[in-house]
Amino acid sequence: MKKTYKNFFYKTLILAIVLTVSSCKKFVELGAPPTQVLFEDAFKTDAAAQSVVMGLYSFSSAATNGLITNLTFYSGVSSDELQYNASDILIQEFANNAITNNNGNANNIWALTYQLVKNANNAISGLNASTTLTPSVKNQLLGEAKFMRAFAYFHLVNLYGDVPLPLKDDYSAFENAVLPRTSIANVYAQIVKDLTDAQGLLPTAYVGTFRGRVNKYAATALLARVYLYQKDYANAEAQATQVIGSAVYTLPAPEAAFINTSNEIIWQIGNISGVSVPGAAYVTLATVIPTYTLADATYQSFENTTDLRRANWTVPKTIGGKTYYGISKYKIGTGNGNEYNVALRFAEQYLIRAEARAQQNNLSGAKTDIDMVRTRAGLGGVSATLDQGQMLAAIEQERKVELFGEWGHRWFDLKRTNRANTVIGALKPTWKTTSVLFPVPQAQILVNPSLTQNPGYQN
16 A cells, blocks of 8 residues: 555656646746655655645646636636636536536536645645654645645535545545545634644745745635634634734735736736736637626626726627627736736735624724725725615625636625525526535546535436
């Protein structure tokens, strides 16, 4: 068994190193990692261990690239946020909220996210066992690996509900392969533990350049979101306050928010070309219909034409007599540019704290936070006379027009606030109450007899 594990780990490590060299050299300085490392040596030196962990970030890897695509586009069309303009039947199933349990794209979401979990588990196991790494380097890498595992599980639990929770490395691969589903509460408990651990392990300063590796505040920002989703509003406020009070981040003008040097960015996934995955899908020539555009109703929901987000983050284009609302948060779709894939940004922290404060009936504090985001957008503040329900509705609207086209925020917001049936059900005749969860891929159920299917889908 040990020899088999070593061979598997050897292959995985070689791939991680190749991907690191090809995809991260432009934004993270690691020196020259070795090209071949045996399992026994993988976590003996700082350089080799860094190569393993950098593989978790690699933009060119199937897992990272696939996650950006799946979590942004497929979640977006599942809600009232994005409009799908092509003819792929598998993607259309997401747009219709009628996903079959053998949908290949749905299977990729599950498989690629668990690939990230697996790689993070391997790294955590190897780092914990190592006695030869520089302590500060070991802590940094362990914090990064725990953050990435939490990031993966956050999306899994919000897409599928109860999910298997493997935490061991591939030496226990058989045990991992037959795990049953773990409750949402227990998955969230592990996410909180990983992010809390990461906070204690990661430095406040960024390692490398362009904020391409997570720091303490990235872990804190994600933890604030996790607490908000759990309705733990006091802790959501406290975590967001740490990020906001750090004096590390600001809110630049909307047109500069997604440039890779933006001071709004808390964490971004880098690449060589400087062209983001969303940019490649959203940005097209004036005569070419983008694959994904902003849904008409979402575009019309902007408060008024003076909203700088509408002016800078959308591009109406009329083709064949029909108007499409292109998304231009990223400005570059081809060639080479200065944009990476923004995963966490500062504006969300104000919106998290605003909602957490409103839920605790601190309406003046909520107004202060939502007005920070609105001021950046060129809008006036919300009324000081809003009651709690009105303030929460205003925050939901602000999240809608601030976070569109990014990592499925709108889809998750409608589900966590129990608004999906009301909002999406009114728009899509194929909507069912059970559509709030994606189906567990049938292929996974066939190989793991302990898995069960989500309600509303046939086994």
